[in-house]
Amino acid sequence: MITVTVNGQRHDIDADPNMPLLWAIRDILGLTGTKYGCGAAQCGACTVHLNGESIRSCCTKLSRAAGQQIVTIEGLSANNNHPLQLAWNEMNVPQCGYCQSGQLMSAAVLLRENPNPTDQDIDDAMSGNICRCGTYQRIRAAIHRAAELAKEGAKS
Amino acid sequence: MVTSIIALSFKTEPAKKKNNTATVVKDSIGSVRAFMSVYKVLMSPRCMNCHPAGDQPLQGDDNHIHTMNVKRGVDGHGVYSMRCSNCHQAENDPGVHLPPGNPKWGLPPANMRMVFQGRTPRQLAIQLLDPKQNGGRTKAQLIDHMTNDGLVGWAWHPGEGRTLPPMTRAAFAAKVRLWIAKGAYVPSAKAK
Ligand code: FES
Ligand code: FES
Numbered sequence: 484m485i486t487v488t489v490n491g492q493r494h495d496i497d498a499d500p501n502m503p504l505l506w507a508i509r510d511i512l513g514l515t516g517t518k519y520g521c522g523a524a525q526c527g528a529c530t531v532h533l534n535g536e537s538i539r540s541c542c543t544k545l546s547r548a549a550g551q552q553i554v555t556i557e558g559l560s561a562n563n564n565h566p567l568q569l570a571w572n573e574m575n576v577p578q579c580g581y582c583q584s585g586q587l588m589s590a591a592v593l594l595r596e597n598p599n600p601t602d603q604d605i606d607d608a609m610s611g612n613i614c615r616c617g618t619y620q621r622i623r624a625a626i627h628r629a630a631e632l633a634k635e636g637a638k639s
Numbered sequence: 640m641v642t643s644i645i646a647l648s649f650k651t652e653p654a655k656k657k658n659n660t661a662t663v664v665k666d667s668i669g670s671v672r673a674f675m676s677v678y679k680v681l682m683s684p685r686c687m688n689c690h691p692a693g694d695q696p697l698q699g700d701d702n703h704i705h706t707m708n709v710k711r712g713v714d715g716h717g718v719y720s721m722r723c724s725n726c727h728q729a730e731n732d733p734g735v736h737l738p739p740g741n742p743k744w745g746l747p748p749a750n751m752r753m754v755f756q757g758r759t760p761r762q763l764a765i766q767l768l769d770p771k772q773n774g775g776r777t778k779a780q781l782i783d784h785m786t787n788d789g790l791v792g793w794a795w796h797p798g799e800g801r802t803l804p805p806m807t808r809a810a811f812a813a814k815v816r817l818w819i820a821k822g823a824y825v826p827s828a829k830a831k
Contacts, residue, residue: 523734537719537722537725538725542732542737542738543728547728592719593719593720606708607708607718608718608720610708610709611721612720
Protein backbone atom coordinates (compact mmCIF):
# COMPACT_ATOMS: atom_id res chain seq x y z
CA MET A 484 0.00 0.00 0.00
CA ILE A 485 1.43 3.37 -0.99
CA THR A 486 0.15 6.53 0.68
CA VAL A 487 0.12 9.63 -1.50
CA THR A 488 -1.46 13.02 -0.89
CA VAL A 489 -3.03 14.28 -4.09
CA ASN A 490 -4.57 17.74 -4.17
CA GLY A 491 -4.62 17.78 -0.38
CA GLN A 492 -6.37 14.44 -0.03
CA ARG A 493 -4.69 11.31 1.31
CA HIS A 494 -4.97 8.17 -0.77
CA ASP A 495 -3.81 4.65 0.02
CA ILE A 496 -3.02 3.11 -3.32
CA ASP A 497 -2.72 -0.64 -3.68
CA ALA A 498 -0.52 -0.93 -6.76
CA ASP A 499 2.93 -1.93 -7.98
CA PRO A 500 5.43 0.66 -6.70
CA ASN A 501 6.95 0.66 -10.19
CA MET A 502 3.68 1.76 -11.78
CA PRO A 503 4.05 5.15 -13.52
CA LEU A 504 2.55 7.81 -11.28
CA LEU A 505 0.48 8.94 -14.26
CA TRP A 506 -1.30 5.57 -14.34
CA ALA A 507 -2.17 5.84 -10.65
CA ILE A 508 -3.44 9.40 -11.07
CA ARG A 509 -5.58 8.68 -14.12
CA ASP A 510 -6.68 5.06 -13.80
CA ILE A 511 -6.82 4.54 -10.04
CA LEU A 512 -7.72 8.00 -8.73
CA GLY A 513 -9.76 8.93 -11.81
CA LEU A 514 -8.13 12.35 -12.22
CA THR A 515 -8.00 12.48 -15.99
CA GLY A 516 -7.00 16.12 -16.41
CA THR A 517 -3.35 15.04 -16.58
CA LYS A 518 -2.64 13.68 -20.07
CA TYR A 519 -0.53 10.92 -21.56
CA GLY A 520 1.38 12.17 -24.58
CA CYS A 521 4.59 10.23 -25.13
CA GLY A 522 5.36 8.19 -22.04
CA ALA A 523 9.04 9.04 -22.50
CA ALA A 524 9.53 12.41 -20.75
CA GLN A 525 9.57 14.11 -24.14
CA CYS A 526 6.39 16.20 -24.27
CA GLY A 527 5.32 17.50 -20.85
CA ALA A 528 1.62 16.61 -21.17
CA CYS A 529 1.81 14.56 -17.95
CA THR A 530 3.36 17.32 -15.80
CA VAL A 531 2.20 17.44 -12.17
CA HIS A 532 3.78 18.94 -9.05
CA LEU A 533 5.65 16.85 -6.49
CA ASN A 534 6.27 18.95 -3.38
CA GLY A 535 5.90 22.02 -5.60
CA GLU A 536 8.33 20.96 -8.35
CA SER A 537 7.21 19.99 -11.86
CA ILE A 538 7.67 16.32 -12.57
CA ARG A 539 6.73 14.19 -15.57
CA SER A 540 4.43 11.61 -14.13
CA CYS A 541 4.79 9.21 -17.08
CA CYS A 542 8.42 8.49 -16.14
CA THR A 543 8.06 8.83 -12.39
CA LYS A 544 7.38 5.69 -10.40
CA LEU A 545 4.51 5.68 -7.95
CA SER A 546 7.07 4.84 -5.24
CA ARG A 547 8.72 8.28 -5.66
CA ALA A 548 5.44 9.89 -4.64
CA ALA A 549 5.06 7.80 -1.46
CA GLY A 550 4.44 10.11 1.48
CA GLN A 551 4.79 13.17 -0.77
CA GLN A 552 2.45 15.97 -1.87
CA ILE A 553 1.20 15.74 -5.44
CA VAL A 554 -0.82 18.48 -7.11
CA THR A 555 -2.51 17.87 -10.45
CA ILE A 556 -4.31 20.33 -12.73
CA GLU A 557 -7.49 19.59 -10.78
CA GLY A 558 -5.81 20.96 -7.65
CA LEU A 559 -4.00 23.97 -9.11
CA SER A 560 -6.62 26.26 -7.57
CA ALA A 561 -9.79 25.79 -5.55
CA ASN A 562 -12.15 27.50 -8.03
CA ASN A 563 -10.26 27.45 -11.32
CA ASN A 564 -9.08 30.93 -10.41
CA HIS A 565 -5.30 30.64 -10.43
CA PRO A 566 -4.06 33.75 -12.32
CA LEU A 567 -2.82 31.42 -15.05
CA GLN A 568 -6.23 29.82 -15.45
CA LEU A 569 -7.88 33.26 -15.63
CA ALA A 570 -5.37 34.46 -18.20
CA TRP A 571 -5.68 31.23 -20.21
CA ASN A 572 -9.42 31.72 -20.32
CA GLU A 573 -9.23 35.41 -21.17
CA MET A 574 -6.79 34.80 -24.04
CA ASN A 575 -8.34 31.58 -25.37
CA VAL A 576 -5.02 29.79 -25.22
CA PRO A 577 -6.02 26.17 -25.88
CA GLN A 578 -6.59 24.81 -29.35
CA CYS A 579 -7.26 21.07 -28.91
CA GLY A 580 -6.29 21.40 -25.26
CA TYR A 581 -4.35 18.17 -24.93
CA CYS A 582 -1.07 19.72 -23.83
CA GLN A 583 -2.60 22.47 -21.74
CA SER A 584 -2.76 20.97 -18.28
CA GLY A 585 0.96 20.25 -18.57
CA GLN A 586 1.58 23.78 -19.84
CA LEU A 587 -0.30 25.28 -16.89
CA MET A 588 1.51 23.14 -14.32
CA SER A 589 4.91 24.14 -15.74
CA ALA A 590 3.93 27.80 -15.98
CA ALA A 591 2.79 27.73 -12.34
CA VAL A 592 6.29 26.80 -11.17
CA LEU A 593 7.78 29.56 -13.32
CA LEU A 594 5.44 32.23 -11.91
CA ARG A 595 5.96 31.13 -8.33
CA GLU A 596 9.73 31.45 -8.67
CA ASN A 597 9.72 34.47 -10.97
CA PRO A 598 6.60 36.68 -10.69
CA ASN A 599 7.80 38.90 -13.52
CA PRO A 600 9.24 36.65 -16.23
CA THR A 601 10.78 37.92 -19.47
CA ASP A 602 10.23 36.17 -22.81
CA GLN A 603 13.57 34.46 -22.27
CA ASP A 604 12.55 33.20 -18.81
CA ILE A 605 9.33 31.86 -20.33
CA ASP A 606 11.26 30.05 -23.07
CA ASP A 607 13.67 28.60 -20.50
CA ALA A 608 10.83 27.31 -18.36
CA MET A 609 8.43 26.16 -21.04
CA SER A 610 10.56 24.62 -23.81
CA GLY A 611 9.97 21.13 -22.47
CA ASN A 612 6.21 21.39 -22.98
CA ILE A 613 5.34 20.59 -26.55
CA CYS A 614 2.13 21.86 -28.15
CA ARG A 615 1.17 20.06 -31.32
CA CYS A 616 -1.31 22.80 -32.16
CA GLY A 617 1.39 25.44 -31.88
CA THR A 618 -0.24 27.68 -29.29
CA TYR A 619 3.15 28.92 -28.10
CA GLN A 620 2.50 32.60 -28.85
CA ARG A 621 -0.70 32.59 -26.83
CA ILE A 622 0.96 30.65 -24.01
CA ARG A 623 3.69 33.26 -23.77
CA ALA A 624 1.21 36.15 -23.89
CA ALA A 625 -1.01 34.50 -21.28
CA ILE A 626 1.91 33.97 -18.88
CA HIS A 627 2.67 37.71 -19.10
CA ARG A 628 -1.03 38.42 -18.52
CA ALA A 629 -1.15 36.07 -15.54
CA ALA A 630 1.84 37.86 -14.04
CA GLU A 631 -0.15 41.12 -14.32
CA LEU A 632 -3.28 39.56 -12.84
CA ALA A 633 -1.27 38.19 -9.92
CA LYS A 634 0.12 41.67 -9.24
CA GLU A 635 -3.33 43.26 -9.44
CA GLY A 636 -4.64 40.56 -7.13
CA ALA A 637 -1.87 41.25 -4.66
CA LYS A 638 -2.72 44.97 -4.66
CA SER A 639 -6.50 44.62 -4.19
CA MET B 640 47.74 9.46 29.56
CA VAL B 641 50.64 10.74 27.51
CA THR B 642 52.45 7.42 27.70
CA SER B 643 49.37 5.54 26.64
CA ILE B 644 49.00 7.72 23.55
CA ILE B 645 52.63 7.18 22.72
CA ALA B 646 52.26 3.46 23.31
CA LEU B 647 49.23 3.42 21.04
CA SER B 648 50.96 5.29 18.30
CA PHE B 649 53.90 2.89 18.52
CA LYS B 650 51.55 -0.04 18.28
CA THR B 651 49.89 1.22 15.12
CA GLU B 652 53.20 1.96 13.45
CA PRO B 653 53.95 -1.49 11.96
CA ALA B 654 50.42 -1.75 10.53
CA LYS B 655 50.82 1.62 8.85
CA LYS B 656 54.08 0.53 7.32
CA LYS B 657 52.50 -2.58 5.85
CA ASN B 658 49.82 -0.50 4.14
CA ASN B 659 52.31 1.91 2.76
CA THR B 660 51.64 2.16 -0.96
CA ALA B 661 53.40 5.46 -1.53
CA THR B 662 56.50 3.77 -2.84
CA VAL B 663 55.87 4.79 -6.48
CA VAL B 664 58.76 6.86 -7.75
CA LYS B 665 58.02 10.14 -9.46
CA ASP B 666 58.09 9.63 -13.20
CA SER B 667 56.92 12.38 -15.51
CA ILE B 668 56.59 10.14 -18.59
CA GLY B 669 54.61 7.41 -16.77
CA SER B 670 52.46 10.03 -15.02
CA VAL B 671 51.55 11.80 -18.25
CA ARG B 672 50.91 8.48 -19.99
CA ALA B 673 48.45 7.52 -17.22
CA PHE B 674 46.76 10.89 -17.51
CA MET B 675 46.26 10.47 -21.24
CA SER B 676 44.15 7.37 -20.47
CA VAL B 677 42.21 9.34 -17.87
CA TYR B 678 41.69 12.08 -20.45
CA LYS B 679 40.20 9.63 -22.96
CA VAL B 680 37.61 8.58 -20.40
CA LEU B 681 36.76 12.14 -19.37
CA MET B 682 36.25 13.12 -23.01
CA SER B 683 33.89 10.19 -23.64
CA PRO B 684 30.27 11.27 -24.11
CA ARG B 685 29.14 9.70 -20.82
CA CYS B 686 31.43 12.09 -18.94
CA MET B 687 31.68 15.12 -21.20
CA ASN B 688 27.95 15.51 -21.89
CA CYS B 689 27.47 16.85 -18.36
CA HIS B 690 30.69 18.92 -18.46
CA PRO B 691 29.80 21.13 -21.44
CA ALA B 692 31.54 24.34 -22.49
CA GLY B 693 28.22 26.20 -22.55
CA ASP B 694 25.39 26.33 -20.04
CA GLN B 695 23.37 23.53 -21.62
CA PRO B 696 23.91 19.80 -21.12
CA LEU B 697 24.73 17.61 -24.11
CA GLN B 698 23.21 14.34 -25.30
CA GLY B 699 24.23 11.35 -27.38
CA ASP B 700 27.53 10.14 -28.74
CA ASP B 701 27.59 13.18 -31.05
CA ASN B 702 27.40 15.54 -28.04
CA HIS B 703 24.44 17.49 -29.40
CA ILE B 704 22.86 20.10 -27.16
CA HIS B 705 20.16 18.59 -24.91
CA THR B 706 16.77 18.88 -26.57
CA MET B 707 14.09 21.06 -24.91
CA ASN B 708 16.44 23.98 -24.31
CA VAL B 709 17.59 22.60 -20.94
CA LYS B 710 19.73 25.08 -18.94
CA ARG B 711 22.35 24.61 -16.23
CA GLY B 712 20.81 27.01 -13.69
CA VAL B 713 22.68 28.36 -10.66
CA ASP B 714 22.98 25.05 -8.82
CA GLY B 715 23.57 22.95 -11.96
CA HIS B 716 20.17 21.30 -11.65
CA GLY B 717 18.18 23.35 -14.14
CA VAL B 718 15.67 26.20 -13.94
CA TYR B 719 11.99 26.61 -13.04
CA SER B 720 9.93 23.77 -14.48
CA MET B 721 13.00 22.44 -16.29
CA ARG B 722 14.93 20.90 -13.41
CA CYS B 723 16.91 17.73 -14.06
CA SER B 724 14.93 15.64 -11.61
CA ASN B 725 11.65 16.54 -13.31
CA CYS B 726 12.48 13.85 -15.85
CA HIS B 727 15.62 12.14 -14.54
CA GLN B 728 14.84 9.72 -11.74
CA ALA B 729 17.13 8.19 -9.12
CA GLU B 730 17.84 5.34 -11.56
CA ASN B 731 17.77 4.82 -15.32
CA ASP B 732 14.31 4.43 -16.79
CA PRO B 733 14.30 1.14 -18.70
CA GLY B 734 14.30 1.26 -22.51
CA VAL B 735 16.17 3.11 -25.23
CA HIS B 736 15.83 6.91 -25.38
CA LEU B 737 14.28 7.01 -21.93
CA PRO B 738 15.79 9.33 -19.35
CA PRO B 739 18.91 8.01 -17.64
CA GLY B 740 18.98 8.64 -13.92
CA ASN B 741 20.97 8.99 -10.71
CA PRO B 742 20.08 10.63 -7.37
CA LYS B 743 22.64 13.39 -8.06
CA TRP B 744 21.82 13.90 -11.75
CA GLY B 745 22.96 17.36 -12.85
CA LEU B 746 25.74 19.56 -14.18
CA PRO B 747 28.43 21.23 -12.10
CA PRO B 748 27.07 24.48 -10.59
CA ALA B 749 27.40 27.84 -12.36
CA ASN B 750 30.16 29.03 -10.02
CA MET B 751 32.30 25.90 -10.56
CA ARG B 752 31.60 24.83 -14.13
CA MET B 753 34.36 22.21 -14.46
CA VAL B 754 34.25 22.28 -18.26
CA PHE B 755 35.68 19.25 -20.09
CA GLN B 756 34.38 20.02 -23.59
CA GLY B 757 37.08 21.60 -25.76
CA ARG B 758 39.85 21.29 -23.16
CA THR B 759 43.24 20.00 -24.34
CA PRO B 760 44.89 17.31 -22.16
CA ARG B 761 47.15 19.95 -20.67
CA GLN B 762 44.30 22.36 -19.91
CA LEU B 763 42.17 19.64 -18.37
CA ALA B 764 45.00 18.29 -16.21
CA ILE B 765 45.78 21.78 -14.87
CA GLN B 766 42.09 22.38 -14.18
CA LEU B 767 41.63 19.04 -12.40
CA LEU B 768 44.57 19.71 -10.11
CA ASP B 769 43.55 23.27 -9.21
CA PRO B 770 41.29 23.37 -6.14
CA LYS B 771 39.93 26.71 -7.38
CA GLN B 772 38.63 24.95 -10.48
CA ASN B 773 37.98 21.41 -9.26
CA GLY B 774 35.45 22.04 -6.50
CA GLY B 775 38.06 22.59 -3.79
CA ARG B 776 39.44 19.05 -3.94
CA THR B 777 42.85 17.94 -2.74
CA LYS B 778 44.56 15.26 -4.82
CA ALA B 779 43.28 12.60 -2.41
CA GLN B 780 39.73 13.93 -2.75
CA LEU B 781 40.11 14.02 -6.52
CA ILE B 782 41.09 10.34 -6.53
CA ASP B 783 38.18 9.54 -4.23
CA HIS B 784 35.73 11.45 -6.44
CA MET B 785 36.83 9.71 -9.62
CA THR B 786 37.01 6.30 -7.95
CA ASN B 787 33.95 6.27 -5.72
CA ASP B 788 31.45 8.99 -6.61
CA GLY B 789 28.07 7.56 -7.56
CA LEU B 790 27.29 10.01 -10.34
CA VAL B 791 30.74 9.47 -11.90
CA GLY B 792 30.04 5.74 -11.62
CA TRP B 793 26.82 6.14 -13.61
CA ALA B 794 29.00 6.43 -16.74
CA TRP B 795 29.63 2.67 -16.46
CA HIS B 796 25.91 1.87 -15.99
CA PRO B 797 24.39 4.32 -18.44
CA GLY B 798 21.32 2.31 -19.38
CA GLU B 799 20.18 0.79 -22.63
CA GLY B 800 21.54 2.12 -25.91
CA ARG B 801 24.39 4.22 -24.51
CA THR B 802 28.06 3.51 -25.22
CA LEU B 803 30.47 2.99 -22.33
CA PRO B 804 33.69 4.89 -21.60
CA PRO B 805 36.75 3.31 -23.25
CA MET B 806 37.89 1.32 -20.17
CA THR B 807 36.39 -0.17 -17.01
CA ARG B 808 35.97 1.96 -13.93
CA ALA B 809 38.57 -0.11 -12.09
CA ALA B 810 41.08 0.48 -14.87
CA PHE B 811 40.18 4.17 -14.91
CA ALA B 812 40.63 4.44 -11.14
CA ALA B 813 44.01 2.73 -11.41
CA LYS B 814 45.12 5.25 -14.07
CA VAL B 815 43.98 8.18 -11.92
CA ARG B 816 45.95 6.82 -8.96
CA LEU B 817 49.00 6.19 -11.10
CA TRP B 818 48.87 9.68 -12.60
CA ILE B 819 48.87 11.25 -9.13
CA ALA B 820 51.28 8.77 -7.49
CA LYS B 821 53.88 9.31 -10.20
CA GLY B 822 53.82 13.04 -9.56
CA ALA B 823 50.59 14.37 -11.14
CA TYR B 824 52.49 15.70 -14.12
CA VAL B 825 50.68 17.75 -16.73
CA PRO B 826 51.00 16.87 -20.46
CA SER B 827 52.82 19.24 -22.79
CA ALA B 828 50.85 21.76 -24.83
CA LYS B 829 51.37 19.55 -27.88
CA ALA B 830 49.63 16.47 -26.39
CA LYS B 831 46.32 15.59 -28.01
S1 FES C 1 3.59 11.87 -21.44
FE1 FES C 1 5.04 12.35 -19.95
S2 FES C 1 6.36 13.70 -20.98
FE2 FES C 1 5.03 13.02 -22.57
S1 FES D 1 -3.44 22.84 -27.72
FE1 FES D 1 -3.34 21.06 -28.91
S2 FES D 1 -1.45 20.21 -28.30
FE2 FES D 1 -1.42 22.11 -27.38
